[in-house]
Amino acid sequence: MESLEEIKDRIEAAMAGVRLAIEGKSLVVGRQHLLDVVRFLKDDTGLAMDYCSNLCAVDWLPRTIKTRECDRDVQRDVPGHLEVVYDFYSMAKKHGPLQLRCRTEGREGTPSLPSITPLFRGAEFQEREAFDLYGIRFEGHPDLRRILMWDGFKSFPMRKDYRPPDDYEYEPTPHDEVLEKAKQHWPAPASAPVTPSKPA
């Protein structure tokens, strides 16, 4: 398979206005060009990436990256975002992987990304999983519902700032840590203790 630089150059030459970045072993593509780039990878005869093996989301909290450039310490603030990682292989040419990344704008609420399910059916459940656990809305997905959590669930449990509810561990007679949590959750009733009513 060609090197990442060659693939990047070819994509940028084939499509006007598309800019890619190389980070580590993966190509980073902007949201507005994701579908075009994925379609190119799939249809290009040299690459023939016909198999989307893995699709998963990563949650990045706001960070400060410290680097040293030209003998100076540089601090760079990276805003928080959600990132989707795609691993493509070619079953026809038996090569790969080619890793693609795409980032959402911010991580408040349910940020959106284009869905690649119309191109790769194999992304259907994986995108539903990323929606379910991370809250990424995939625009164009035919059936975007929760898949692992139940339908009435409110939050997104794989986010790094997710806190489980403190009453998830119900005990009839709480003790130790659970008791401490239970105290926060259920303050002692102000009224007199309830006595069980006698049956008439």
Add this chain to the structure above:
Amino acid sequence: MIQPLTTTGSGYELMPKEGAIETQTLEVSMGPHHPSTHGVFRMDVVLDGEEVTRLKPVFGYLHRNHEQLAEQMNWLGSIPFTDRLDYFCSMSNNWAYCHAVEQLAGIKVAERAEYIRVIMAELTRLINHSCLAGFLLSDAGAWGTPLLYAFREREKILDLFEAASGARMMCNYMRFGGVRADVDDDWLAAARKVVGNYPAFLDELEALITGNEILLARTQHIGILPRELAINASITGPMLRASGVDYDIRKVDRYGIYDRFDFRVPLGEVGDVYDRYYVRMLEMRESVKILQQALCDIPEGPFDAGVKMRNFKVPAGDGYGRIEAPKGELGFYLVSEGGTRPYRYHVRAPSFINLTILENMCLGHKVADAMVILGSVDIVLGEVDR
């Protein structure tokens, strides 16, 4: 005003005309507690008569957020949890995770451990495929008997696992750079005996079921998965190869030491349930070949690479590692920030993704066939729900 009851004129007829019977579709919720769903799995089926017109898989009943658990413990700590993904094939789950971590951390695996891993993984494949044949027959109505034939052989392999790792199913056996405990010569001799007897068992099983008329009628041309759809829907493992796609990660990636063994990749022609069953049968014969070579060639030497497990850290970076597990491509996507625990830990579970096209395969078939088709997908809910 009440119309007079006549057979002519008023449009009221005693017998409805041919084809004019109004039927209504019926929505049936199959599962989560249904013997054919192999665990807590539900199919929302819409039936027209007995024909499936819509089928939506519903799962998540066994969801325990395995990925988040792993992100909250150190790298070593999640190996026992990987056992519980696909609880039939704990050895290959261990290997997939260790393989991904070794790729990321750049650990070289000890030579003897590579052989032990291949032996364990291929034994696991034997267990998985023989039991699948039994379960498939159970779904088709042959209650118990074929499954018990398979379980009888599985016991012998589980005894081997118990002797090597201390546990029969939750083996927790592989470690980064090697395995947890060495196997001795007695174990190897016992393994050679089990492997040597396996072809006879396969002959017996095939004599019982492969040419069976009822099995042929229930499985041939049922649930056909076309080649193009299989590739597009990221189907992997025996299901993909039954549709005629030559893609075996043992051959493509040649991870571990699979380039040293002589084996072939069986392919199906039609892509129906029967092909999926028979490809697995043939794969077991190839696994026996690999096992015989590995048990013959296994060298002496250390069984681990001397990686210090306490305070084990992985250099910052990310990577995707995959192996050919019995059910398909089992991959782990890991992100490390250089610490003692993963920042992101994702399992690419084969049976989860193989379920994507369950509806496509079942449409137009009878509801009894839907169970056989589901049986041929080979799912384990521990892995689907994670």
